[in-house]
Amino acid sequence: MAERSIQEVRAAQPSRDGDGVAIYRVAGMQHAAMDPVLMIDELRSEQREDFIGGFPPHPHRGMQTLTYMKHGGLIHEDNSGNRGEIRSGGAQWMSAGRGIIHSEMPTVDTRGLHGFQLWVNLPAADKMNEPDYRDIPAQEMVTLAAAAFDATVIAGNWTLDGESASGPLQTLAARAGVLDLQLQPGAAVTVEVAPGDSLLGYIYAGSMLHEQRELGPRQLLITSHGERWQLLAGAGGASLLLLRGEPLGEPVAQYGPFVMNTAAEIEQAIQDYQNGRFVPEARPLQ
Template structure:
């Protein structure tokens, strides 16, 4: 099923690598499923991290992410189940519920807290960290949040697509960052359903399987795995005998050096040292 017109120079995207999410500890003892930002895949330019927070045990402890200092990058947070309590030292507070988005540009410096909360014993959410170019790292921090109704969706016979960022099928997602120009869609596939969608030329793209199994060309990708794609500009997805859910993510590479320490992401060691100095002097 083609969901919109194909590019004139059609090149089917192929899987060059499959990466399995691995448990990673973050914040105050939170266990995440991490695909990007691990030893196996430290960076996938422009993406610094890709994490899934998922718990289905109502008795599981749900610590969070108390005050943390950031500089030099952006994060996009998408809640699927449960909710996230947010606050920062700029006076922003928010409650991000299921289906809602948060877009944070840390810029020159920000200290924030993100505390997840289960609803009906469940929580699931995703956070993507995107690098900022050197020229934009010291811009003022900006916080934005979007209600579920702000996220456009289109329903087809065998699939439903929510557009979180970028443009798709005449819809424009609420996140439209000009720097890395992210394209992010959440796709629900019915059993044996299929979907075809264009990918931006020259961008880095990957597909994360949230549930079920999907075929991309000759490759089968299952829950908790990410398929790293080549430079193809058309993506074909096919579900197996059960429902499947995937996040398709693309972004414009920056091709700049990445030096990071904790949540400071800069271009040089000197920049990192300056970030520590500024934070210690109360300049965030």
Template sequence: MSLRPTIETRRAIPALEGAGVKLHRAFGFQDPSELDPFLLFDDFRNERPEDFIRGFPWHPHRGIETITYVLSGTVEHGDSLGNSGTLGAGDVQWMTAGRGILHQEMPKGNARGQMHGFQLWGNLPAAQKMTAPRYQDVQGTEIPEVIDDDGTRVKVIVGEFWGKRGPVDGIAADPQYLDVFVPAGVKKTFRIDTYRRAFAYIFDGTAAFADASAPGGVLLEKEVAGQEVNIRDLSGDRTLVRFGSGDEITVQAGPEGVRFLLISGAPIAEPVAWHGPIVMNTQEELMQAMRDLRNGTFISPAH
């Protein structure tokens, strides 16, 4: 076994998207090779409806997949293919834009006006960029959860983990998407296939991830359980952790436990030509997409 080093730990930064939705962006619109096959990750979490209610009106996508995971509140969605529906707390939508789709996503708060969800963009390889669009809408009740003896809980959204397989399938990046809770003071190791790029995103509680560059993969000078810990050694809410190569990560939960997403996928390693919600391989393909948008052929049945 080889421990993955922690390449970088950074906080998500505030951003404004759609028609004025306030969110935090962990990565996106930077170096697309950094977390290939993933392009962007947003945390849209608000306590006030005025910060999200205007939503994400009609906009195009081509050449990517968007993964929306709702924790609280709802998201009403519709698209140019005639699909519509509502994602509730715990639900997931995996949309493969393929050759082109127009859609909208309109968040609605819960009874207290709160909204929380995540959106991840995954790239498509050249051979699949012009495939037919498709949706996979998954209710939270369909997502398996594994509970370990120490209280660790893992929801398996995509991929296989601890003998359970997530309900979303047929995804180009062969990803693993896990929602993980580790109780206070517990140290836990998770396997990740060596060929995958991987990151964690902490959204509740605190934790430290072992660093292979430290002697013996040291987490902290003192273990958390039953001892006082310097809080500066722990990463907290809205923190992205990027990992290097290896086949496992180890996390030490802080005094109140930690909940994080653990996401990995197989790199595509192809050229990226990217403008907003359209991601192709060449500038000519990108220009063609813009022409298609202008002349009304963006969502035609064949290209």
């Protein structure tokens, strides 16, 4: 099997989004080695003023989101009539398709927030499909465990050290997958994937080792092509999200919450939103 290596390390940048929510972001809209992953946000704060404003109603078109909570709770509402709440260990998936307006707000009892939101690109042929939504509570997640690791399989199909499992979410675009992995101190774990897939690792705790270098939290590891990647944890162990997917290889045009293929399609998205053509038959958000 062809071995992968880390070809690039990208640091997440501090930012704010929504109503002043503090986040750390890695954007890869034009990055071929991240395709189909468009963006990774980590939301992590113990201070309510850093997240209590949440993400009030805002539009999307042409992409999917996956929100995964390690700690705290979020409530989703959208103008298709969906409403859902997730707590620690749960996830929410949304396919914006041709257009949706949604909000994501912390639950009133949330005292600390730690989670992730991923943007995954939709192929051109699916960008104008009807929007869709699903909650995945913690009890539906699939786990893999061995002496060297514990893993929560959220989306897609994964093989770790020869053990395979499929997550409850199989509707991420481009065969994308998401896995939450905890490595024991000094552990080595091998991940097997299709040789042409993008494969990324976002460290959120502990450290990983690569060519005599220690890589720590809020760093995204982007791998080369190959059929397997051996991950090496540092002396204190490591926690990371693994992300993989089949590259779409399509042009990306992005403006705020809209992700299309051309500038003309972005202009159309803006006009449609301004003229109330995002799911016009559905009720407005309050």
